[in-house]
Amino acid sequence: xxxxxxxxxxxxxxxxxxxxxxxxxxxxxxxxxxxxxxxxxxxxxxxxxxxxxxxxxxxxxxxxxxxxxxxxxxxxxxxxxxxxxxxxxxxxxxxxxxxxxxxxxxxxxxxxxxxxxxxxxxxxxxxxxxxxxxxxxxxxxxxxxxxxxxxxxxxxxxxxxxxxxxxxxxxxxxxxxxxxxxxxxxxxxxxxxxxxxxxxxxxxxxxxxxxxxxxxxxxxxxxxxxxxxxxxxxxxxxxxxxxxxxxxxxxxxxxxxxxxxxxxxxxxxxxxxxxxxxxxxxxxxxxxxxxxxxxxxxxxxxxxxxxxxxxxxxxxxxxxxxxxxxxxxxxxxxxxxxxxxxxxxxxxx
Amino acid sequence: xxxxxxxxxxxxxxxxxxxxxxxxxxxxxxxxxxxxxxxxxxxxxxxxxxxxxxxxxxxxxxxxxxxxxxxxxxxxxxxxxxxxxxxxxxxxxxxxxxxxxxxxxxxxxxxxxxxxxxxxxxxxxxxxxxxxxxxxxxxxxxxxxxxxxxxxxxxxxxxxxxxxxxxxxxxxxxxxxxxxxxxxxxxxxxxxxxxxxxxxxxxxxxxxxxxxxxxxxxxxxxxxxxxxxxxxxxxxxxxxxxxxxxxxxxxxxxxxxxxxxxxxxxxxxxxx
Amino acid sequence: xxxxxxxxxxxxxxxxxxxxxxxxxxxxxxxxxxxxxxxxxxxxxxxxxxxxxxxxxxxxxxxxxxxxxxxxxxxxxxxxxxxxxxxxxxxxxxxxxxxxxxxxxxxxxxxxxxxxxxxxxxxxxxxxxxxxxxxxxxxxxxxxxxxxxxxxxxxxxxxxxxxxxxxxxxxxxxxxxxxxxxxxxxxxxxxxxxxxxxxxxxxxxxxxxxxxxxxxxxxxxxxxxxxxxxxxxxxxxxxxxxxxxxxxxxxxxxxxxxxxxxxxxxxxxxxxxxxxxxxxxxxxxxxxxxxxxxxxxxxxxxxxxxxxxxxxxxxxxxxxxxxxxxxxxxxxxxxxxxxxxxxxxxxx
Numbered sequence: 001x002x003x004x005x006x007x008x009x010x011x012x013x014x015x016x017x018x019x020x021x022x023x024x025x026x027x028x029x030x031x032x033x034x035x036x037x038x039x040x041x042x043x044x045x046x047x048x049x050x051x052x053x054x055x056x057x058x059x060x061x062x063x064x065x066x067x068x069x070x071x072x073x074x075x076x077x078x079x080x081x082x083x084x085x086x087x088x089x090x091x092x093x094x095x096x097x098x099x100x101x102x103x104x105x106x107x108x109x110x111x112x113x114x115x116x117x118x119x120x121x122x123x124x125x126x127x128x129x130x131x132x133x134x135x136x137x138x139x140x141x142x143x144x145x146x147x148x149x150x151x152x153x154x155x156x157x158x159x160x161x162x163x164x165x166x167x168x169x170x171x172x173x174x175x176x177x178x179x180x181x182x183x184x185x186x187x188x189x190x191x192x193x194x195x196x197x198x199x200x201x202x203x204x205x206x207x208x209x210x211x212x213x214x215x216x217x218x219x220x221x222x223x224x225x226x227x228x229x230x231x232x233x234x235x236x237x238x239x240x241x242x243x244x245x246x247x248x249x250x251x252x253x254x255x256x257x258x259x260x261x262x263x264x265x266x267x268x269x270x271x272x273x274x275x276x277x278x279x280x281x282x283x284x285x286x287x288x289x290x291x292x293x294x295x296x297x298x299x300x301x302x303x304x305x306x307x308x309x310x311x312x313x314x315x316x317x318x319x320x321x322x323x324x325x326x327x328x329x330x331x332x333x334x335x336x337x338x339x340x341x342x343x344x345x346x347x348x349x
Numbered sequence: 350x351x352x353x354x355x356x357x358x359x360x361x362x363x364x365x366x367x368x369x370x371x372x373x374x375x376x377x378x379x380x381x382x383x384x385x386x387x388x389x390x391x392x393x394x395x396x397x398x399x400x401x402x403x404x405x406x407x408x409x410x411x412x413x414x415x416x417x418x419x420x421x422x423x424x425x426x427x428x429x430x431x432x433x434x435x436x437x438x439x440x441x442x443x444x445x446x447x448x449x450x451x452x453x454x455x456x457x458x459x460x461x462x463x464x465x466x467x468x469x470x471x472x473x474x475x476x477x478x479x480x481x482x483x484x485x486x487x488x489x490x491x492x493x494x495x496x497x498x499x500x501x502x503x504x505x506x507x508x509x510x511x512x513x514x515x516x517x518x519x520x521x522x523x524x525x526x527x528x529x530x531x532x533x534x535x536x537x538x539x540x541x542x543x544x545x546x547x548x549x550x551x552x553x554x555x556x557x558x559x560x561x562x563x564x565x566x567x568x569x570x571x572x573x574x575x576x577x578x579x580x581x582x583x584x585x586x587x588x589x590x591x592x593x594x595x596x597x598x599x600x601x602x603x604x605x606x607x608x609x610x611x612x613x614x615x616x617x618x619x620x621x
Numbered sequence: 622x623x624x625x626x627x628x629x630x631x632x633x634x635x636x637x638x639x640x641x642x643x644x645x646x647x648x649x650x651x652x653x654x655x656x657x658x659x660x661x662x663x664x665x666x667x668x669x670x671x672x673x674x675x676x677x678x679x680x681x682x683x684x685x686x687x688x689x690x691x692x693x694x695x696x697x698x699x700x701x702x703x704x705x706x707x708x709x710x711x712x713x714x715x716x717x718x719x720x721x722x723x724x725x726x727x728x729x730x731x732x733x734x735x736x737x738x739x740x741x742x743x744x745x746x747x748x749x750x751x752x753x754x755x756x757x758x759x760x761x762x763x764x765x766x767x768x769x770x771x772x773x774x775x776x777x778x779x780x781x782x783x784x785x786x787x788x789x790x791x792x793x794x795x796x797x798x799x800x801x802x803x804x805x806x807x808x809x810x811x812x813x814x815x816x817x818x819x820x821x822x823x824x825x826x827x828x829x830x831x832x833x834x835x836x837x838x839x840x841x842x843x844x845x846x847x848x849x850x851x852x853x854x855x856x857x858x859x860x861x862x863x864x865x866x867x868x869x870x871x872x873x874x875x876x877x878x879x880x881x882x883x884x885x886x887x888x889x890x891x892x893x894x895x896x897x898x899x900x901x902x903x904x905x906x907x908x909x910x911x912x913x914x915x916x917x918x919x920x921x922x923x924x925x926x927x928x929x930x931x932x933x934x935x936x937x938x939x940x941x942x943x944x945x946x947x948x949x950x951x952x953x954x955x956x957x958x959x960x961x962x963x964x965x966x967x968x969x
Binding site: 044047048049068069070072074075076078080082084085086095096099100143144147 | 518520521523524525526527528529530531532534538539542543
Binding site: 467 | 633641644648651652655656662669672673676694695710843845849853869
């Protein structure tokens with residue numbers, strides 16, 4: 001449905017370099033990248049506000065690179081919602097329909113219907129400045145959806161909201177996508193959002209597309225160290241493959257050895273382990289976890305509902321409060337960090 | 350009960366109160382200067398004032414002044430709005446020069462501006478001859494007055510309009526485009542609507558500036574006499590006694606017009 | 622939702638746009654209806670002090686010539702001439718408060734002839750509220766002007782003949798009253814104006830920056846501004862033409878004819894003072910008004926007709942009433958260039 005072919009453009013502080021990816025019809029595509037990576041500019045380029053200096057953009061099979069924005073059937077929702085301040089909610093939503101010269105009666109019906117489905121009918125005569133963030137978000141969505149676009153572009157739609165609203169709107173987006181089956185590109189820096197919503201994720205760092213994959217692949221098999229760090233793979237260990245027996249490689253890190261399920265048979269490697277895949281115990285675990293490494297706790301930090309434990313073995317784990325109490329974890333205590341050979345992702349260095 | 354409430358409320362607004370007191374000095378200054386002149390005219394020489402009111406030359410002069418400035422403002426709006434939009438939205442090579450050029454008429458001494466306009470537009474100059482062949486003469490005509498007023502008042506409109514457009518986030522225009530609006534529609538239905546207050550107050554300022562222009566107008570069109578020129582002329586022949594009534598009448602007329610404009614914008618806002 | 626008409630304009634918008642167009646059109650019609658009178662325009666550039674008498678003559682002239690509109694543009698005399706010689710402006714009649722400006726600045730390119738038609742004299746104008754008003758006379762005026770609580774003024778010598786004539790009068794006063802400190806005390810000490818003497822001729826210099834000591838002396842662009850200042854009480858005494866004082870109902874002190882630049886008999890005495898302004902050097906002479914019809918005038922014959930109204934018996938009476946004694950009959954340096962229509966009114 002959407003294909004970017006080697007798109008490059010210079011904006012001064014930010015630039016796109018050889019960006020290529022494809023989005024299938026009906027797919028929920030997330031562009032993941034750190035804040036300020038110019039993700040808004042990517043969306044604006046797809047929407048047609050910037051003509052790339054190199055590369056082409058294809059929409060629905062046709063070359064749309066030179067097509068003006070109003071001729072592309074695209075709905076756009078900005079991070080700050082950009083509602084028309086001088087129009088009521090109703091008028092905001094009706095705007096796109098009026099532009100398409102749709103007869104008045106039909107406009108009223110469509111507007112009413114979308115307001116009902118998004119849950120904002122009670123706001124219809126209000127002006128944007130009197131609405132909360134979440135309410136504005138819904139209005140912006142309704143305004144974009146009512147014109148039945150082929151493509152929906154969302155620019156960090158949930159970033160400015162408090163966690164509760166964020167969650168409920170996230171579910172809303174999921175539901176709408178399920179119901180309408182609309183091709184969606186959603187730009188965000190939040191990994192949870194990406195995981196929850198995406199069919200495919202493109203990771204963009206410094207204007208380049210580094211990896212395009214399904215969510216689980218991006219999170220569990222990042223292609224390089226940069227992405228790994230970005231997606232929260234707290235454990236990145238350098239090592240050298242000593243041997244490989246039956247698909248299980250033995251990696252020497254200098255401090256300890258790791259058994260990892262891998263096709264690689266030799267060479268210098270990066271070993272990636274997600275912190276939540278590590279189990280802590282007071283004694284060495286006799287379980288299916290092939291790796292059990294001893295270390296002293298150097299740091300305990302609370303992150304919301306879970307705790308991050310750093311050890312002097314260089315490993316980081318995430319545990320619940322219950323686990324801390326049960327195990328009596330404290331700084332200085334020696335514990336065993338265990339993880340399966342299958343919980344490891346390895347790439348050549 | 351209400352006094353103590355007011356006092357304690359006042360305490361909390363201390364900064365605003367201080368600012369109000371300081372600021373009111375400026376208002377009072379202007380007020381006293383004008384009030385003194387109007388009072389002296391109406392109370393000490395009411396006859397002179399009534400004579401001026403009944404003098405057809407005075408009336409037509411004031412009407413001419415308001416009308417000529419109205420035309421100048423109209424031109425400034427029609428030509429200046431697109432200019433202001435471009436300046437607000439785009440950066441280009443030489444933009445600084447353009448913005449400086451717009452402000453130059455504000456700095457030039459008015460008589461110099463008038464002479465420059467005359468030199469360019471008088472019917473025997475190159476440009477003037479072209480206009481003459483179209484039936485337009487600038488010296489001693491309404492066109493000359495309008496041009497002189499336009500020259501000095503346009504910067505006020507353009508700057509106000511540009512700030513108005515700059516205050517509107519371009520994202521709003523982009524969203525309108527994605528919803529199917531062409532560039533013109535996005536400008537007309539969204540940007541213009543949001544900027545209209547700035548544009549209107551810029552136009553009023555330009556209009557006011559045009560009305561008070563003397564030095565530039567007198568160089569290119571002494572006749573037909575706009576009010577400032579008539580006041581000067583009467584001053585020459587009859588001194589303060591002959592000119593003050595006209596000045597007072599002009600002040601009162603302008604005051605009424607501005608009040609009406611202000612009230613009608615308030616009314617317009619309310620009806621939204 | 623608000624009502625929106627077919628073209629997408631709200632009701633209010635249509636109302637406003639119609640109002641604007643209506644005003645523009647109605648105003649346009651009104652202007653063209655009042656401006657296109659179809660009359661011939663006769664333009665007169667004159668010195669400020671001639672505006673009132675010329676206004677009266679204009680009324681009679683327009684009554685007698687119904688298809689003519691006379692437009693009077695007053696300014697300083699030098700500015701009036703410069704409008705013609707430097708700004709390429711056209712006038713049908715040019716009347717100056719100093720007739721010598723016509724031969725010196727306008728001939729031969731812009732004028733062929735010059736007629737002297739009226740005179741004036743320098744006086745010291747004041748009001749009943751001026752300090753020492755009841756004390757001042759023609760022998761103690763220069764002493765009163767030196768008193769510390771007296772404020773006096775004259776106009777800018779570089780812009781207005783009334784302005785350069787004032788230092789002439791004050792310098793001539795030294796000769797008349799035998800007191801060679803008068804000019805120094807009144808002028809040199811209060812401004813940047815200077816004087817030197819050589820062979821009995823006093824050369825006064827008025828630089829561009831006059832720097833008057835404004836606690837005592839004020840200098841203004843046009844002499845008529847001084848009238849307001851007198852009436853307001855901002856100054857006590859102002860140097861003016863007698864005509865101006867009379868026209869504005871001011872008190873005035875007449876000075877000895879040997880110093881007030883009024884009488885042809887004393888031309889040799891007046892010659893003893895000269896003023897170098899920023900544009901030229903002017904020799905003291907009696908104040909005589911001059912008029913001409915510029916060579917590039919659009920309506921030469923009509924202009925000459927207007928001049929007739931200035932120098933015939935009717936015109937002479939007008940000027941007499943205004944405190945500007947007419948020269949009877951009007952005189953010229955050289956009869957050769959005087960137009961036919963005017964010959965009977967002028968002598969050499």
